[in-house]
Amino acid sequence: MAEIIGSVKEGILEQANSAITTTNKTKVGTSELGKDAFLQLLVCQMQNQDPLNPSTDTEFVSQLATFSQLEELQNLTAATDKSQAFNLVGKDVILTTTDSNGKTTYVSGTVDFVNMSKLKAKLSVNGDLYDLDQLYTVVDNNYIIEQGRPKVPNKVNFEFDADKPSDLTFEVNLGEGETVANQVAVIINNLILDSKHVTLDGNKVTISKDILSSLPNGEYKPAVVFNDSLYTTISDQVHVKVVNSEATSMPSGDGNTESGGDNGSGDNDNSNPTEDALV
Known part of the structure; x- marks a missing residue:
């Protein structure tokens, strides 16, 4: 028989906590919820629902549809970020960096390549990697030449x-x-x-x-x-x-x-x- 009520530790359902922990291990350093995480949370919800007032299948389907829409939006955003990052290769850019004291400085240079780290695009500028959200300005090459x-x-x-x-x-x-x-x-x-x-x-x-x-x-x-x-x-x-x-x-x-030169001479025709x- 399936377990209806999970064990509780420090006010947190252990099964729910385990599901979230598994998700964090799957996507280290991110707060994104994937399909596996959603299914684990759904199973946990079903196992620990109130038997006297259980959730209906309609509610579960509605949650699944909402989550699917959210996942598609996340995928679209990730694809857009990748496309934008790849288009920046060879471009001159200005990036912002913030130190531990909250001081913002600006770094300028050319994007050498794009590194996909943990499914996140990073820009290589002057030998260092920067997140795409640190991008401040993209500068046209002709503009730099004209300014100089x-x-x-x-x-x-x-x-x-x-x-x-x-x-x-x-x-x-x-x-x-x-x-x-x-x-x-x-x-x-x-x-x-x-x-x-x-x-x-x-x-x-x-x-x-x-x-x-x-x-x-x-x-x-x-x-x-x-x-x-x-x-x-x-x-x-x-x-x-x-x-x-x-x-x-x-x-x-x-x-x-050229003084003393012969007008018929062709020595300087291309000068x-x-x-x-x-x-």
């Missing part, structure tokens, strides 16, 4: 007075990461200025007053070309207005032509004058 490219951070409006000539100096950002530059070239009206007229000192570029004195009156927008891997060109940040100049035409760009000026 060289630039002229501030607009420059310069008036060059030929009667009181002075050098033009402005700040630049030489970039970071894979797009760092260490040289610059300046182009005015499609002519590359000779390197002796353009100097880079730290993060400051100086255009010599000697070359500016040879410009006719007018307004110019010098283009600044960096020698990073993308040869970033900034053409809308520097504006120069020349006044009181006696020059009548633009000087030849020393970096754009890039901008790259040559940056070498």
Whole structure:
């Protein structure tokens, strides 16, 4: 004859406690209830129900249907997490970590691979594994490249007075990461200025007053070309207005032509004058 009432220890049915313990052993470190756990709990409930007021089969079927829906939702969530994790491989991400004092720090890097640990997806970043719920931001690779490219951070409006000539100096950002530059070239009206007229000192570029004195009156927008891997060109940040100049035409760009060369020679047909000026 089946046991109707189970033994009680410290106010807990031993059979129910045994079923839950078995479940925890089956899914270590989780609070998920699987089919086996539900069946054990159902049997325990049936064995320990009040014989004077037993549960009906309809109630058991209703519980089974509810549990089945919950299990399907858990499976769907797990599948979605896996798909999301696998799609992050090769992406640049930012993750959050919290220490024992509750302080939150941010870790950035590229997802190398996804590790399925105890049916839970973990992201490998910088040699460490992180839970998917620690994900803070996914960063587009092009965004990182654009952020690291060289630039002229501030607009420059310069008036060059030929009667009181002075050098033009402005700040630049030489970039970071894979797009760092260490040289610059300046182009005015499609002519590359000779390197002796353009100097880079730290993060400051100086255009010599000697070359500016040879410009006719007018307004110019010098283009600044960096020698990073993308040869970033900034053409809308520097504006120069020349006044009181006696020059009548633009000087030849020393970096754009080769003196004494034969126009019929093909030696430099494939050369890039901008790259040559940056070498």
